[in-house]
Amino acid sequence: MPEATAVEELATLESTAQAELATATDEAALRGWNTKYFGDRGAVKQALAAIGKVPKEQRAGYGLEANRVKVALETTYAALLEQAKEAAMRKGLSENPLDVTLPARPLPRGTLHPATQILRQIYAIFAELGFRVYRTREVETDENNFELLNMPPHHPARDMWDTFFTTTPGQVLRTHTSPGQIHVMRENAPHPVRVILPGMCYRNEAISTRSEIQFLQVEGLCIGEGVTMCDLKGVITAFARRMFGPERQIRIRSSYFPFTEPSIEVDIDWPADDPNRDRLTKGTGWLEILGAGMVHPTVLKNGGYDPEKVTGFAFGMGPQRMLMLQRAIDDIRLFWQNDQRFLKQF
Ligand code: DAH
DSSP, X not given: OOHHHHHHHHHHHHXXXXXXXXXXXXXXXXHHHHHHHHSTTOHHHHHHHGGGGSOHHHHHHHHHHHHXXXXXXXXXXXXXXXXXXXXXXXXXXXHSXXXXXXXXXOOOOOOOOHHHHHHHHHHHHHHHTTOEEOOOOSEEEHHHHTGGGXXXXXXXXXXXXXXXXXXXXXXXXXXXXXXXXXXXXXXXXXXXXXXXXXXXXXXXXXOOSSOOSEEEEEEEEEEETXXXXXXXXXXHHHHHHHHHOTTOOEEEEEEEETTEEEEEEEEEXXXXXXXXXXXXXXXXXXXXXXXXXXXXXXXXXXTTOOTTTOXXXXXXXXXXXXXXXXXXXXXXXXXXXXXXXXXXXX
C-alpha cells in the first residue's frame, strides 16, 4: 500500500465522516454515525488498526494523521451530541411546559387534641394571673390522696371518690389533682406559692356519656400572708370572664370538701342569648364550673406551713366538662376513643 494512497484514504474518510456528521440532526442519527465510524468494526477503528500494515518508513506519518483524524471526528461528534441533547430538552420543555403554579399536594397535618387545646387555654389565662404550672404523679400514696388532705382512714368523705387501688398497699391512682397540693407545699414552704396542677385523674365509676374512669382536672393553689376569700373570688371571676366571655357573673354556693374550710362551689351565669342555655343550666341560668375553698389549717400544717402566719385558697375544675359545654359535645367518652371523625373537628 503506497503511502500517498493510505494518507489520501484517511483524508477521504475524514471528509466523508464530517459530511455525514453534518447531516445528523438528532441524537439517534448521531449515535448511528458513531457506531458506523467508532464501533468495533467502524471505519476509524479500522484505519487505526491498519497502522501495522503500513510500510515501516511511512508508518509514523500515517499514525500521526490517523490519530489527528480520530480526535477531530470525536471532538465534532461530542460537540454535536451536546447540542442535540440541549435542543431536545428545549423542545420537550416548550411542548410540555412544567406548570410551576400547580398547588403542591397538601401534607396531612395533625392538630392538637381538644383536651390539650383547652388545657393550654387554661394555662394561658392563669399565667396572666401569675400562676405557674406544676405537674405531679398520677400514682399516689393513699396518704397524699386522702390522709394529708384531712381524710384519715375510714373517713366517710372518702366515699366521694371511688378509688382504683394498686396491688401495692398504700398506692392508689389519684382520684383528683388535690394530692399535688401536698407536693407543692412541701417543696415550697414557708414561701408563698401560686400554681395550677393539671393532670389525669382516675375513678372507679361506671362509664357513661357523663362519666369516664379517667379524666382531666386542673387544681389551683395560692398560699401566702393575708390571702383571703376575696382573692379567690377575684381569680375565679377573672378566669371565668376570659374563658366564657367578659360579661360573666359568678355565683358562690356553700359546699363541703374535707381539705377546705369554708368550702364553696362556683357557678357562672350562662349567656342569655345562647339557645342551649336552658338545657345546659337545667333552666336555672347558672352552671357549676368548679369546687373551691380556703385551704384547711390542717392541710396547711401537713404541707409544712404555719396556719397562724399564712392562709391560702384552692380550687379544682374539670376542663373536659368545660369544653363539652363550649363545643356542645354530648359524650365524654369521645375524648379518649381516638376516633378521627371526632378529633378532626378541632
Ligand atoms: N378535689 C376535688 C374533687 O375532685 C375538687 C376540689 C374542690 C379541689 C375544692 C379543690 C378544692 O382544691 O378546694 O372533687
